[in-house]
Amino acid sequence: MTDLERHSYDVVVIGAGGAGLRAAIEAREHGLRTAIICKSLFGKAHTVMAEGGIAASMGNVNSNDSWQVHFRDTLRGGKFLNNPRMAELHAREAPQRVWELETYGALFDRTADGRISQRNFGGHEYPRLAHVGDRTGLELIRTLQQKIVSLQQEDERETGDAEARLKVFAELTVTDLLLEGEAVSGAFGYWRESGRFVLFETPTVILATGGIGKSFKVTSNSWEYTGDGHALALRAGATLINMEFVQFHPTGMVWPPSVKGILVTESVRGDGGVLRNSEGKRFMFDYVPDVFRGQYADTEEEADRWYKDPDNNLRPPELLPRDEVARAINNEVKEGRGTPHGGVFLDVSTRLPAEEIIRRLPSMHHQFKELADVDITAEPMEVGPTCHYVMGGVEVDADTAATRVPGLFAAGEVAGGMHGSNRLGGNSLSDLLVFGRRAGAGAAAYLESLGDKRPAVSEGDLDAAATVALAPFGNDGGENPYTLHQELQQSMNDLVGIIRREGEMREALERLAELRRRASVVGVEGHRQFNPGWHLALDLRNMLAVSECVARAALERTESRGGHTREDHPSMDPAWRGVNLVCSQRVDGGIDLVHQPVPAIRRDLLELFDRKELAKYLTEEELAVLDAPAP
Numbered sequence: 001m002t003d004l005e006r007h008s009y010d011v012v013v014i015g016a017g018g019a020g021l022r023a024a025i026e027a028r029e030h031g032l033r034t035a036i037i038c039k040s041l042f043g044k045a046h047t048v049m050a051e052g053g054i055a056a057s058m059g060n061v062n063s064n065d066s067w068q069v070h071f072r073d074t075l076r077g078g079k080f081l082n083n084p085r086m087a088e089l090h091a092r093e094a095p096q097r098v099w100e101l102e103t104y105g106a107l108f109d110r111t112a113d114g115r116i117s118q119r120n121f122g123g124h125e126y127p128r129l130a131h132v133g134d135r136t137g138l139e140l141i142r143t144l145q146q147k148i149v150s151l152q153q154e155d156e157r158e159t160g161d162a163e164a165r166l167k168v169f170a171e172l173t174v175t176d177l178l179l180e181g182e183a184v185s186g187a188f189g190y191w192r193e194s195g196r197f198v199l200f201e202t203p204t205v206i207l208a209t210g211g212i213g214k215s216f217k218v219t220s221n222s223w224e225y226t227g228d229g230h231a232l233a234l235r236a237g238a239t240l241i242n243m244e245f246v247q248f249h250p251t252g253m254v255w256p257p258s259v260k261g262i263l264v265t266e267s268v269r270g271d272g273g274v275l276r277n278s279e280g281k282r283f284m285f286d287y288v289p290d291v292f293r294g295q296y297a298d299t300e301e302e303a304d305r306w307y308k309d310p311d312n313n314l315r316p317p318e319l320l321p322r323d324e325v326a327r328a329i330n331n332e333v334k335e336g337r338g339t340p341h342g343g344v345f346l347d348v349s350t351r352l353p354a355e356e357i358i359r360r361l362p363s364m365h366h367q368f369k370e371l372a373d374v375d376i377t378a379e380p381m382e383v384g385p386t387c388h389y390v391m392g393g394v395e396v397d398a399d400t401a402a403t404r405v406p407g408l409f410a411a412g413e414v415a416g417g418m419h420g421s422n423r424l425g426g427n428s429l430s431d432l433l434v435f436g437r438r439a440g441a442g443a444a445a446y447l448e449s450l451g452d453k454r455p456a457v458s459e460g461d462l463d464a465a466a467t468v469a470l471a472p473f474g475n476d477g478g479e480n481p482y483t484l485h486q487e488l489q490q491s492m493n494d495l496v497g498i499i500r501r502e503g504e505m506r507e508a509l510e511r512l513a514e515l516r517r518r519a520s521v522v523g524v525e526g527h528r529q530f531n532p533g534w535h536l537a538l539d540l541r542n543m544l545a546v547s548e549c550v551a552r553a554a555l556e557r558t559e560s561r562g563g564h565t566r567e568d569h570p571s572m573d574p575a576w577r578g579v580n581l582v583c584s585q586r587v588d589g590g591i592d593l594v595h596q597p598v599p600a601i602r603r604d605l606l607e608l609f610d611r612k613e614l615a616k617y618l619t620e621e622e623l624a625v626l627d628a629p630a631p
């Protein structure tokens with residue numbers, strides 16, 4: 001191919017959010033030539049939007065906290081379906097990653113005695129989220145970028161070229177991974193501005209592409225989140241797990257339209273905000289499930305006392321894990337106690353003085369005042385569930401972030417397993433840092449094992465990738481990508497959304513098959529220079545593949561757990577706790593789905609829990625491990 005820009009790197013990181021940047025820093029620290037690619041501007045990733053904070057058991061505000069308590073909370077949140085090794089590594093290493101960020105220059109909010117302050121969040125037993133007001137993600141990205149610049153300055157001093165070992169390619173979309181045999185040999189993409197094709201020859205790719213929210217109609221996700229990394233992995237022969245588990249954040253704005261879907265951070269509830277229905281009732285007390293009884297307050301008085309005295313009172317039920325709160329809101333609205341625009345009220349205005357709200361939640365206050373003329377210090381917000389996060393993702397080895405494809409690694413939201421069936425707030429930012437670092441180190445170890453034998457890119461595969469990318473220009477009068485996208489979003493929202501039913505999911509799969517057929521003849525007009533219709537046409541194939549995984553897995557799992565609620569199977573079933581649903585893609589593009597056991601929880605980790613609590617989740621056979629003589 002002649003009109004092709006070619007680069008050669010040791011490591012190519014796709015994604016410049018927290019996971020991608022931390023992975024790239026690690027790869028560069030191992031001395032490797034590393035490229036960071038991102039679809040949008042450098043610095044504009046979901047990570048930057050994260051508000052609440054980073055969960056890490058530093059114990060600065062309550063010294064009872066420890067990695068063991070964090071591990072327990074994470075498994076409870078994920079309803080025990082988490083990959084236990086990932087949850088363990090995450091809980092153990094998160095504090096180191098936060099302190100490390102400080103050494104990179106992060107300026108966290110402080111406690112009165114000068115330590116990093118930590119705030120309460122849903123599902124976390126102790127105040128655990130290190131934060132910078134409600135702009136934590138911004139500080140995280142700023143700091144990681146600053147670290148990258150400092151490494152580039154080091155390289156400039158050493159080699160005279162700041163980009164000798166670490167270079168950013170912004171506004172470049174990767175559309176395919178290239179393989180020699182089964183191993184990664186490169187990545188293929190296009191510059192969004194010029195449409196020009198680019199080849200990265202590389203034996204290792206780290207996927208850090210974030211989530212899939214744009215497949216749903218109401219979402220807190222922005223335009224980049226079309227499941228590209230999930231789909232790239234599938235096409236390269238890797239597997240996706242847990243795709244049925246999609247998190248609907250309970251509090252997205254439902255009104256006014258200018259802010260529909262935009263997130264209201266959980267910190268609003270962590271700092272005292274309460275949920276009320278149209279009758280003015282604080283309804284969450286009616287929705288504490290049996291597995292959480294005894295951990296949450298029964299009365300408003302006790303719940304309110306908890307904010308001042310958490311050691312001697314139980315926490316408010318507004319701080320239950322997200323899946324519970326989202327289902328409760330959904331039910332209130334369904335039973336006719338919703339707001340005029342189909343949500344419930346979230347009120348912090350009557351709970352804290354205006355100046356305190358502005359101090360603690362500056363972005364929330366500013367953003368809603370500017371975008372929607374809603375003053376959160378003076379009136380309640382109207383909120384409801386919004387598609388926010390995907391727990392499912394690329395199946396990886398916990399320690400190295402390696403996928404089944406040699407040379408392919410994944411970290412951050414695109415990877416699966418860590419959060420089980422439901423992620424706790426704050427556990428994503430820590431996940432990005434812990435597993436971003438591990439992915440960088442994993443790639444370095446893999447490269448070392450390769451020695452000088454690097455897989456080669458075949459010209460045939462390169463031509464094939466270019467042909468697929470150009471196909472929409474050849475379909476004159478073909479299907480409109482915007483229409484297809486709208487229909488996809490509507491179908492996923494209506495038929496595979498927060499409450500799922502067998503018949504509807506079957507209908508969704510039929511619609512997806514039809515959309516896939518129509519997408520094969522999607523057509524675009526114009527030329528390759530900045531052409532959003534073309535970009536969307538290419539993203540569609542990813543969204544369709546990923547949506548099919550979500551729908552297939554959701555239909556297969558006949559129980560309700562975490563971010564997967566079946567109206568026809570409303571309870572959690574211990575027999576399903578040990579099952580991961582694993583998707584792979586056939587050569588004809590179809591999705592296969594198999595059952596695979598969830599890795600067993602080590603005995604010493606099981607012993608962190610009360611046996612009575614374990615009995616709510618585990619089968620008798622699983623519990624029997626605890627009866628065997630200690631090794």
Ligand code: FAD
Pocket residue numbers: 014015016017018019020037038039040044045046047048049050051052053054055136137172173174175208209210211220221224228229263388389411412413414425426427428429430432
């Ligand atoms: P992202 O930060 O999503 O970055 C993905 C990167 O991949 C981007 O650079 C994108 O351009 C790039 N990319 C994607 N596809 C391609 C492609 N084909 N080619 C090239 N580049 C590509 N979590 C918390 O723990 N605490 C919080 O307080 C919190 N608040 C949140 C608030 C909001 C509004 C949202 C949306 C999320 C929040 N989350 C929070 C979740 C968390 O922010 C995300 O899960 C996390 O930032 C994902 O990070 P990542 O590094 O995996 O990917």
